[in-house]
Amino acid sequence: MFQRSVIARRVTSALGTCVCLASIACGADEARRPASSASAVEVRDDAGIDVRLDRPAQRIISLIPSATETLIALGATQQIVGRTRYDVAPEVAKIPSVGGGIDPSVEAIVGLRPDLVIAWANDKRQAIREKLVSLHVPVFVLRTEDTTDIFRGIANIGRLSGRDSAARATAAWMRASLDSIRASVAALPRRKMMYVEFPDPPMTAGPHTFIGQLVSLAGGNSVFSDNTSLWPTVSMEEIVRRDPDLLVVPVGEYTQNTLERFRQMSGWRDLRAVKHGNVVTVPADLVSRPSPSIVESARVLRDAIHPEAAR
Amino acid sequence: MSDAVRIRVAPTRARLAWPVSARLVALSILVLLSLVAAVRIGAVSMSLHTLFAAVAGRGDPAMVTIVRELRLPRAFQAALVGAALAVSGATFQALLRNPLAEPYILGVSSGAAAGAVFTVVTGLAVRMVWSLPIAAFAGAVLSMLLVFRIAFSVGRALDTRVLLLAGVVVSAFLVALIWLALAFADTDSVRSAIFWMMGSNANASWRSVSILVSCLVPAFVILLGLARPLNLLAIGESTAAYLGTSVERTKLVAFGTATLLTAAAVAMSGTIGFVGLVVPHAVRILWGSDNRSLLPCSALAGAAFLVAADTLARSIAGTNELPIGIVTALVGVPCFVWLLRRPTGAIA
Numbered sequence: 090m091f092q093r094s095v096i097a098r099r100v101t102s103a104l105g106t107c108v109c110l111a112s113i114a115c116g117a118d119e120a121r122r123p124a125s126s127a128s129a130v131e132v133r134d135d136a137g138i139d140v141r142l143d144r145p146a147q148r149i150i151s152l153i154p155s156a157t158e159t160l161i162a163l164g165a166t167q168q169i170v171g172r173t174r175y176d177v178a179p180e181v182a183k184i185p186s187v188g189g190g191i192d193p194s195v196e197a198i199v200g201l202r203p204d205l206v207i208a209w210a211n212d213k214r215q216a217i218r219e220k221l222v223s224l225h226v227p228v229f230v231l232r233t234e235d236t237t238d239i240f241r242g243i244a245n246i247g248r249l250s251g252r253d254s255a256a257r258a259t260a261a262w263m264r265a266s267l268d269s270i271r272a273s274v275a276a277l278p279r280r281k282m283m284y285v286e287f288p289d290p291p292m293t294a295g296p297h298t299f300i301g302q303l304v305s306l307a308g309g310n311s312v313f314s315d316n317t318s319l320w321p322t323v324s325m326e327e328i329v330r331r332d333p334d335l336l337v338v339p340v341g342e343y344t345q346n347t348l349e350r351f352r353q354m355s356g357w358r359d360l361r362a363v364k365h366g367n368v369v370t371v372p373a374d375l376v377s378r379p380s381p382s383i384v385e386s387a388r389v390l391r392d393a394i395h396p397e398a399a400r
Numbered sequence: 401m402s403d404a405v406r407i408r409v410a411p412t413r414a415r416l417a418w419p420v421s422a423r424l425v426a427l428s429i430l431v432l433l434s435l436v437a438a439v440r441i442g443a444v445s446m447s448l449h450t451l452f453a454a455v456a457g458r459g460d461p462a463m464v465t466i467v468r469e470l471r472l473p474r475a476f477q478a479a480l481v482g483a484a485l486a487v488s489g490a491t492f493q494a495l496l497r498n499p500l501a502e503p504y505i506l507g508v509s510s511g512a513a514a515g516a517v518f519t520v521v522t523g524l525a526v527r528m529v530w531s532l533p534i535a536a537f538a539g540a541v542l543s544m545l546l547v548f549r550i551a552f553s554v555g556r557a558l559d560t561r562v563l564l565l566a567g568v569v570v571s572a573f574l575v576a577l578i579w580l581a582l583a584f585a586d587t588d589s590v591r592s593a594i595f596w597m598m599g600s601n602a603n604a605s606w607r608s609v610s611i612l613v614s615c616l617v618p619a620f621v622i623l624l625g626l627a628r629p630l631n632l633l634a635i636g637e638s639t640a641a642y643l644g645t646s647v648e649r650t651k652l653v654a655f656g657t658a659t660l661l662t663a664a665a666v667a668m669s670g671t672i673g674f675v676g677l678v679v680p681h682a683v684r685i686l687w688g689s690d691n692r693s694l695l696p697c698s699a700l701a702g703a704a705f706l707v708a709a710d711t712l713a714r715s716i717a718g719t720n721e722l723p724i725g726i727v728t729a730l731v732g733v734p735c736f737v738w739l740l741r742r743p744t745g746a747i748a
Contacts, residue, residue: 185441187719188718188720191592199466200466214529214532214592215526216603219603224465280603
C-alpha cells in the first residue's frame with residue numbers, strides 16, 4: 090500500500106512547488122510590474138469565441154478550481170476577486186465565493202465588478218455565459234479534457250491575466266518535470282492496471298483524458314486503453330475478463346480502507362489485483378484537477394504504479 | 401368523486417367572509433410586499449438608499465445592473481410563473497374534479513423536459529441558447545396533443561378519466577425516453593439536464609418576462625371568462641349541460657389554455673413543483689371554490705408564494721442557490737397542513 094503520510098505531504102506541497110518554481114522562473118521584472126501593460130488582448134476561448142479585453146484582466150472571477158490554481162501558479166493571486174465554493178487552495182481562502190461552478194450567483198459575480206470571468210465549457214445550457222455577456226462581463230470558457238488542453242489553458246490564462254512569461258516558464262517547467270517522470274519509468278515494464286474513477290457502475294478514465302495520459306506517462310498500461318470514450322462506463326464482466334494486476338483508486342479521504350471495500354464488492358473481489366492486495370489509492374482532489382498540479386499528479390501516479398521508481 | 405374538488409374536509413367550515421374585492425386587495429398587497437423583499441434581499445447586500453438609486457438607474461453601475469437586470473426581471477418572472485402555475489392548477493382541479501390534479505398532470509412537464517433534454521444532449525443548447533426554452537415549449541405542446549389524441553380516440557366525448565390516464569402513461573413514456581437519452585449522454589449533459597429539471601428562475605431576463613406577460617394575460621382573460629361554466633362543471637358534466645353549458649367546448653378551451661400557460665411557464669423556469677397543486681387548494685380552504693374568485697385569488701397567491709420562495713432559495717444559503725422546488729415544498733407543506741387542520745370556526 091501507498092504510504093498515507095507521504096501522499097498527504099505531497100498534496101499540500103504540490104501547489105507550493107508550482108508557485109515557487111513559477112515565480113523563480115518568471116523572474117523579478119514581472120514581479121515589479123505586475124501585469125500592467127496597457128495593450129489589449131484577444132484570445133479565442135475553448136467554445137470558439139474570441140474574447141477581447143482592452144487590457145489584461147485585473148479583477149478575475151474563476152468558476153473553475155483548476156483555473157484558480159493556474160492563476161495562483163502564474164503569480165496572479167492578487168488579480169483573483171472571486172472563486173467557487175469548491176476551491177481548496179489556501180491562497181484564495183479569504184477571497185469571496187460566488188457559489189458553484191455551473192450554478193453561481195450571477196448577482197454576486199456582478200457585485201464583484203469583474204473584468205473577466207473564467208467559466209466551464211461543461212454547462213450544456215450555456216445559460217451563465219449568455220447572462221453574463223448580456224451584462225457586459227467578458228467570459229472566457231475553458232474545456233479541459235487532455236494535457237494539450239491544459240497547456241493551452243495555461244497559455245491562454247497567462248495572456249488574459251498579463252502574465253505571458255510566467256505562463257511560458259510554468260509550461261516549460263511542467264514539460265521538463267513530466268519528461269523526467271516519464272524517463273524514470275522508461276526502463277520498467279508497463280503495468281497492466283485500471284484507473285477506477287468510480288466502482289459502481291464501474292467507470293475509468295479513457296486514453297484521451299489527461300488522467301489517462303498521465304497514467305500512461307507514469308508507466309501504467311490501462312486495460313481499457315482501447316476505449317476511446319472520455320470517461321467510459323465499463324461492464325464488470327469485461328473488467329474480470331481483462332483482469333488488471335493493479336487498481337488505482339482516487340479517493341476523497343483516507344478513513345476508509347479501500348482494499349477492504351473492494352474485497353466485499355462482487356466482481357471486484359474476484360480480480361487478481363484485489364486478491365493480491367494490489368489496490369493503491371491516490372488523492373482524488375489532486376489527480377482530478379487539470380492545472381499545473383498535473384506534475385504532482387503524475388508523480389503520485391508514478392509512485393502508485395511503480396513504487397520502486399519513487400524517490 | 402363529482403365534488404371531491406371541494407375537499408370537504410369539514411363541509412361546514414366557516415370561511416373567511418371577505419368580499420372578493422377585499423381578498424384581491426389583500427393578496428395584491430402580499431404580492432407587492434414579496435416583490436419588494438425580492439428586490440431588497442440578495443447575495444449582494446446594499447443599503448436602502450443604494451437600492452432606490454439603483455432602481456432609478458443612478459449610482460454604482462454594478463448595483464444598477466444587479467437591481468435592474470437581475471433582481472427585477474427575476475422577481476417578475478417568479479411572480480408570473482407562480483401565477484401561471486396556480487391558475488392552471490386551479491383550472492385542472494375544476495376540470496378533472498380531482499384534488500390531486502396539478503398543472504403537470506397531462507404530461508406537460510415531461511414533454512417540456514424531453515424537449516429540453518434533447519437540446520442539451522445534442523448540444524443544440526450550447527450553439528443556440530434560445531433553443532432550449534423553445535424546445536421545452538414545443539415538447540410540452542406536443543405531449544399535450546398526444547394526450548388529447550389518445551383521450552379522443554377512446555369514446556365519443558372527452559372522458560376526463562381517460563384523459564388523466566393518458567396523461568399519466570404519456571408522461572411515463574416521456575420520462576423513460578429522457579432517461580434513455582441521459583443513459584448515453586456524457587456527465588456534463590446529465591448534470592445540465594438535471595439542473596434544468598429541478599427548475600430555477602436564475603435565467604430570467606426582461607425578454608422572458610415580456611414573453612410570459614404576453615402568454616399570461618390572454619390566458620387569464622380566457623380562463624376567467626370560463627369561471628362560471630367551470631363552476632357548473634365542478635358539480636358534474638350532465639348537470640352543467642342541463643344548465644346550458646356547452647360542456648365539450650368549455651373543457652377543450654380550458655384544458656388547452658391551462659396547458660399552454662403551463663408550457664410557457666415551464667419553458668422559462670423548468671419544472672417547479674408544488675405551487676400549482678397547493679396554492680389553489682389553500683385559496684379554496686380559505687375562501688371557497690367559486691372559480692370567479694378562486695382563479696384571480698390563486699393567481700395572486702401563487703405569484704406572492706413563488707416570489708417569496710425564490711427569494712428564500714437564492715438568499716438563505718449565501719451565494720449558494722437552493723433549487724426552488726426544495727423551498728416551495730419545505731415551506732409550503734407545513735403551511736398547507738396547518739391550513740388543512742385549522743379548527744372549524746377559528747376564523748369566522
